[in-house]
Structures are given as C-alpha cells and as structure tokens.
Amino acid sequence: MELSWFKKGTIYQIYPRSFNDSNDDGIGDLRGIIDKLDYLQSLHVDILWLSPIFSSPNDDNGYDISDYCSIMPEFGSMEDFDELLQKTHDKGMRLILDLVANHCSDEHNWFKEAKKSKDNPYRDYFHWKKPEDDGGPPNNWKSFFGGSAWEYDTKSEEYYLHLFTKKQPDLNWENPKVREEIYNAMRFWLDKGVDGFRMDVIPLISKREGYPDAPDVGFRKIIEDVYANGPRLHEYLKEMNEKVVRHYDAFSLAEGVGINHENAGLYIDYDRRELDMLYHFDILECTIVNGKFEETSPFDLVNMKSIFKKWRDAVHEKGWLANAMGNHDFARMTSRFGDDKQYWAESAKMLFIMQSTQNGTLNIYQGDEIGMTNIVLESVDEVRDVQSLNFYNENSKTKKLSQESALEMINREGRDNARTPVQWNDEINGGFSLGEPWLKTNPNYVNINVRKQNNDPDSILNFYRNLLQIRKENDVFVYGDFKELGFNNSSIYVYKKVLKKEQIIVILNFEGTEGYFEIKENLTEAIVLINNYNKYKIEGDIIHLEPYQGLIFKV
Template sequence: MRLVLQSTLLPILAMALLLGACKQATQKANQSTVKTTAPASSEPWWKEAVVYQIYPRSFKDSNGDGVGDLQGIISKLDYVKSLGIDMVWLNPIYASPNKDNGYDISDYQNIMKEFGTMQDFDALLKGFHDREIKVFMDLVVNHCSSEHAWFKSARSSRNSPYYKYFHWWPAEKGKPPYRWSIFDEKGDAWEYNKATNSYYLHYFADAQPDLNWENPQLRQEIYKMMRFWLDKGIDGFRLDAIAFCSKDTTWQPLPAEYNGQWGMYYASGPHLHDYMQEMNREVLSKYNVATVAEAMGDVERVMKFVAPERKELNMAYYFEAIDFGYLPNEYKMPDPKGYDFVAWKKIYAKWTEAFAQKGWGTIYLANHDQPRMLTRWGNDTPEFRDASSKLLSTFILSMRGTAFYYYGDEIGMSNIKFDKVEDYNDIELLTNYAQVKAKGGDLKRFLEGMKISSRDNGRTPMQWDDSDNGGFGAGKPWLKVNPNYTSVNVAAQEKDPNSVLNYFRKMVQLRKKERALIYGDFKLVDAENPSIFAYTRSLEGRTILVLLNFKAVEAKVNTEGLDLSKAKVLLGNYPNSKATNQLKPYEALVLSL
C-alpha cells in the first residue's frame, strides 16, 4: 500500500515543492556537487545493500492454486542468489482476508493460508540466510483487518477490552467530523457500527480499521509482535503507512494550512516521532536490523525519520520523483504531454544532496504500489525494451542511497495494460473507478490512464519461461500473465549473455566493486539537457561518470570540464560501447575518468 497523496493531493504537493525547490536548483545545478564524507569501516551493512522486492502472490505458485506461495519462493532461492542481491523484501505474508492483498492483517503471528505455514516461512528464512541474503518484512501497523480478533471483539461492545485499540466516535455525539478515506468509495473514513452505536476510523478501506496508537497498551502489543519476528531472525522492517499512525484526536476540521491535502495532514500527527523514538528505544535498538520508513512530504519532514541523532529509523522513501508527471486534481492520470524531464532530474539532485548531509535515503523506480518501471520511465516497445530496461537498472544502481529493485524488472517486464475494469484486482483502482463512475466521469479515459499508472501493472505473475502461464504455476493465475511472456522470460535471458537479466547482474557487481557508486559525491552534469541524465560519483580521488539518454533519439551531453579522452568504459548497454558524449537512443554508459 502506498501513502497516497494521489488524486487531488499528490499533484498539488509535488508542484508546490517543485516550484520552490527547482527554482533554487536551477541556479546552481551545473556547478553543484553533493559532498559526502569518505565511508568509515564501520558503516552499517544496509547502506551498501541491494534490495530485491518479492511480491509473494506473483512470484511462483508451487501447488497450482493460482497464487504464489512460500514454497514457490523456496524453489527459486538459487535464482535470487544468482542476481547478486543482498536482501529480499517480502510484501505481507501474514494471515489476511486479502481485501488489500495482505495489507489488511487478521493475525500478525501467523502465515496466510494461501502462502503456506510458519514452517514454510522458517524454511524460507533459513534458505535465504544460508545464501547470505537478509530478509525484510513488511510491518503494517497503521491499521489491521476488520477480521482481526482485536477488532471483532472491539466492534461487539464498548465494554470490550479491545475497544480502545481503535478510534471510535460515539453516535450520541452526532455525525463525526469528516475525514477523507483513501480506499472508500464514499471518500468517508468513518464507518458506522451498529453493535456499539459508534463509528470507527479507517484511513484506508472500511475493512482496514486504524489502530489507536494513542493507547500505550496497543503500542506494547505491536512491539511484542515485532520482537516475535526479530527473534525469529529477520533482518528488518519496511514500515508501511507509518507516517499516519499518530492521530489528532481533537478531530478538528482540516486546517486551512494544508490546502485540502488530507494526506499531509494525516502524516502530521502530534506524536508521530514520539512513537518512532519509543519503537526504536524499546525494540529496534536491541537488534542489528534495518528499517525503512514509508514517509511522505518534503525534505524536512522525511529527514525527521532518519536523522541519526533522533534515533528513529534508518532509511526513508520519498515520493516526489516517483509520483511526478500526473495531472493535477486527478487520480494517477498521466499527463499526455509527458513530464518535465529537467525538473525530474533536479528532484533527484535535491534529495540526494539532502541525504548526503544527514541520514540515508533509498533509490527506486518501481514497487508493488507502482506500474512497471519500463513502461512508466522507459520505453516498452520491442525496439527499445532491452536498451531502456538496462538504462533504468543502471540509474538505480549508480545513484546514492540503498537500491530497491522490484521482481521482474531484471528481465524487463512491462505493463499488461488491461482494457476492462473486470481484469483488475486492486482495491485502489476499483475504488477510484467507482468514484469516477458515480460522478459521471469519462470511464474510457480513466482506464486508458490506468494502462500506464495502475498498481496491478506491477503485480502480474513472474515470467519464468515460455510454458503455460509463463511458468508461474499450473493453475489459473490470480491475475493474468502478460502475454509477452513467450519472449520476455527468465529462461530465454539466462541463455543470452547480452540479456537484460545478465546486464542487471553485471551492474549489481559493478556497484559492489565501485564504492564511489555507493558513497561518492554526486554532481549533476549538464543539468538543463532535456534528454540526458548525467552525473559524476566521486570518492577518494576516483571519479565515475554516468551518462543516460532517456529518449528514443540520439542526444549529446555537454561534458565541458570532464576529460573523456582517457575514459574507460566500465559498463554500457550497447555492444562495443565507447566513451563518448554522443549517446544512442536509451544508451547508458558508466565511465571511469
């Protein structure tokens, strides 16, 4: 689940941030260098990790029921190891009725039946650890499932010991103050419960009641659950929607200062960072693990999660770049004119500079909340599929921050682009489709936009080979397999030394070899170039130049001040790559100067 600033929220925020930040960045981008200190030998392991995200439902089905499972992942452990990655992030595998594909948890200490058993999980964890691969778990604790034992008890009576584990508004006080809901067709985050004659709060779907973090007893339950998994030996948590956990329980109307941005208001709870510091103090500091916050907002807000002296979390995602290029006031509708590439580059430069000064960031282009990176940021036509897939891998693995890479992107999987709403599974899309329909909106236009931006585009089954269902499993898959599996699959690419898959492996190894790609200073080169993303990474006298042509035509980059005459090609995505400032369509060059 994403921290949704989409629809009317995200575009407004993104443009507001952009107007201020990019104006300043434009003035200094060509000269600006992001200065970093040389790495100490004691740098934590998670800074150098390459994280591979597995969406369990879609990775490998071992028993033919159409749903990926833990035994399926176990059968592919050696493949995952062959990628050269350091850590796997598993989307939720806890018991769940699957209203939101596992982000509605009914039992935090059991495994979803479709996925297997706790014994399967133990075997999976051991399998990864035996291969020196660490494991991230998704921690979903802003809300749980309405099928969780806590909530089933709480909704039965106000006298339930679990009633105060959730947020309620008694009906005798009248209708509760309006709160926006992300996954509710009515857009209302309060749901009436007859047995208690009160309304419960749900920022997401009505089947996902928000947990009451203001209750110390609830927080201790969460910390106890976290220790359960950490004692099993997992290596960290990705904290889903964590910025929403603290609530303003005065329930005042949306303050004018938020300008209609409910998401930013939700991420500004009065005790958010008190809770993060308590979690660190009571749980995280006791283990050698890593954490990444699904944070939101501008640099100042996000930095509060990761500034070392605050003792909260280790890393943070930021959404400004990944959610760039959508039309304002519309749910994830891509701008038909495209996006401002120069402004997009400067967003990355801004955040890279911020994390160079304090804390630690992440770099990613796709995950379960995003479409496929090839379709969204590259070119999924047969002519340019391979080149642009390799280019995007080069980008992720040459930028500063812990690299997060999504399953299937290593073979260049692309959006499936469904024509009918019936083919979609995602609660987010179905909710917004219903809202467009209720308003008499243009449903055909909506579905065309979703071919680019829908989350289900990034959730189709892994394409292992050219057999039925792409080798995913014998049964009918829970979500259709992209028809291009006959040509885009792991088996075919394993045989081709120049494949997208083998290029990804080479780029992972290059990142591990060249510490400048992890810790080096970052300097944007030719910042105003409308086609090429170019930058240097420098550390202890070594400089690496990365040149990336994001367009389908040849383009030239201004490398004034950089001597390419003796440059060595470390990696390129075209055969016989040469050190040059004239790049072919979607050409990627990594040069040692």
C-alpha cells in the same frame, strides 16, 4: 547503531502472491520463493523484502492483517517460513518483512472484540467517534482508496476510522497497549532471525488531536499536513527503536508517504535514533499530479533531476535513503519512464544505470530485472486491485469519465500493472503456475521471461547481474559525492561521482532519438564500466548517444 551492511546492500522486493506458485493453485507462496533462491542469489542482491505474508482476509492483498504472528494459509506454514529464512541466510542473503502497523483487518480479534460494546477493553485499540448532528461522519477525511475514511457501526452508533478500505480500521497508537502489541509482534519475528522491517505507511500512525477537517487542497497536501507527521509520531518511533529495533542486528525502512525533503531528517537523522532509512514518493509520483487516477503529467527529466538533488542535499551526511523506482503500488518502471516498445531493452537498461548510481540503498522490484511492462486489462472484470476497483466504481456513479477512459487510466497507473505474475518462461502462465493465476499474466511472457534471458549475454537480466556485481566492487556507486553536469538539459542526464581517488561519470540519454552532450572531462583514458550498446562515439568534447543509451565511465 549505525549499520553499514544495509547501506551498500541491494534490496529485492518480493510480492509473494505473484512471485512463484509451487502448488499450482494460482497463488504464489513461500515454497515458491524457496525454489527460486538460487535465482535470487545469482542476481547479486543482498536483502529480500517480502510484502505481507501474515494471516489476512486479503481485502488489500495482505495489507489487512488478522494475525501478526501467523502465516497466511495460502502462502504456506510457519515451517515453510522458517525454512525460507534459514536457506536465505545460508545463501548469504538477509530477509525483511513488511510491518503494517497503522491499521489491521476488521477480522482481527482486536476489532471483533472492539465492536462488541463501547466498554470492551479492546474498544480503545481503534478510533471511534460519534456522528455529527446530521448523522454524518465526524469529519471530511477521505480514504486513500476513495470515499469517506469513516465507517458507521450500527450496533454502537459510532463511526470508526479507516484511512484505507473499510476492512482496514486504523489502530489507536495513543493507547500504550496497542503499541506494545505491535512491539511484541516485531520481537516475535526478530527472535526468529528476521533482519528488519519495511514499515508500511508508518508516518500515519499518530493522529491529530480532535480530528480536524482537511482543507480544500490536493490530496497529496492533505496526506502531508493532515494524515501524516502527527504530533506524537516521533515519540512513537523513538520508543519503537529503543524498545525493539536497537536490540537486534536489524534495520528499519520507512515507506515515506507524507514525508518531504524538509522534514526527512526528523525520521532518519542518525542522532535521533528513530528509523534507519526511508524511501520517498517524489520520484515514484513524479508523473502523478494529485493522487493516482486524478491527473497525470508528462515525464520531465529536469524535474526528476531536481527531485534527486533536493533529497540528496536534505539528508547529506545526516541520514540515509532507499532508492526506489518502482514497487507493488506503482505501474512498471520501464513503461513509465522508458519506452516499453521500440526501445524496450535499451530503456530498461538505461534506467537501471541511473537507479544503481543514485545515492542510497538500491531497491529492485520483482520482474524489473527482466524488463516486465504494464499490462492491458481488457475489462473491469480482469481488475483485482481494490484501489482501481474503487476508482472505477466511483466513476461509474459520477460519470466524470467514460468507462473506456476509466479503464485506460487503470491500465496506465493502476497497481495491477506491478502485480502480474513473474514471467519465468514461455510456458503456460509464464511458468508462474499451472493453475489459473489470481491475476492475469501479461501475454508478453512469451517474449519477456527469465529463461529466455538467462543465457543471453545481452539480456536485461544479465545486464542487471553485471551491473550489480560492478556496484559491489566500486564503493563510489554508493557513497560517492554527486556533481551534476548540464543540469538543465531536458533529454540527457550527466553526473559525476567521486569518492577519494575513485571517480565515475554517468551519461544517460532519455530520448528515443540520437543525442549528444558536450563533456569537458577527459574520457580518452577512461574505462567503460557499463554500456547498454556495444558502441559509443566521442569527437573532441562531444559524446554522441544512441536512443536511450547509458554509459558509466571510470576515470
């Protein structure tokens, strides 16, 4: 069933651990989210996406699930969740959960049973292999978080597969019992009234027969050709849709790790009835050459334009994309693509103009609406992210980088940047908690916080609110046909969107200097829908732009 409510809607991602702490234990919780529902409603967002809230030992902050049908005690109770869901719906918003179906926790009962013996009925819930003749792992696969993707179990003298941490064993989707376990967990939440799922690393669930060695190529290519897009993947996705999702007024959003624009249609083509939409990683990783921490490259606007275009062309009228510029796995959007110092507010607003006018369902990550920025962690003792810690510890062994350089890379690209507590006010810990936060609060909360911006008409927060309301009122933002203007301009991004008689022109300056653009369209009678400055200047065919200026004209 092709739904429309999720297409025009705006998704707001909540990372519960860092959103709002209601009981001052330093960890965000469900009641903390309930307390902020009026705030979320004021943003004009439509769908709340919660990163995992299920029972977990937190080796990877909830992405290692020990019980798919219970709430992590740190976050509250099932009664708290039921209240959150009901009040979210009462306020006209929807709620989706983060489904982690590629792997679970090694503390899940399934894995505890599987480790007891080779003939245990749960053994085949996971991927087990005998050692190579030399006693080493079955192949050369590497974990996303560094090191081998295989962990040796001394009791059974076999290895189990974990594409992430060793406490996150991969589930064996070849086993129909595993699939039915996941489907039953989905039904549990959908029967409660949950509106859908964001599906974590879902392209990885089908493993290649024989577990062939990965070629000696970049890690990105290995993900695409070895870990993702396995031989039975689309069979599983069709089955999931047929048995579960299509029976509810719900939608599925895939985390598109390993998916490229050429095979995206296999996932989201309407006629295939697999997934409703996906977000890809090409924008999120456009400054990362070959995997986080390995090698980065300067931001290239023409490259970003090319990425947007190839994905638009790939799914045009055949499928639907989610439009994400940041999430819990990447450094802060304004720090990566804008200027988080001299032109902090201007660049944050300009980037949101771009994001809100690209095709696809808009995804906002918590804190971006106030321009939260990267944090500087002073020592490895302040790092909490398992991926960053593994990188630092591996580097300590290889000594490829100095400790200072390794920490600098973590501060630039590490996931803790996006996970610092939301900055609600200028009081202790930014109003997140009276207790010591699980992760250091960014010291700039004194100047960057919700309370300070709430009543400031020129703030980033109110810019988001205004632009989201305008987007709701103008379908051309969501559904308009896209035409690039001046594609090869490396500092200014200009495009037109047209839907029937509606037409907008978007002009964005990505430089911290003044710029200009020759525009052939007649803007003399156009209405300025949005402008992140209180001025603009047109002389003949030339529009003059301030540093990081962004405008939307309605023609």
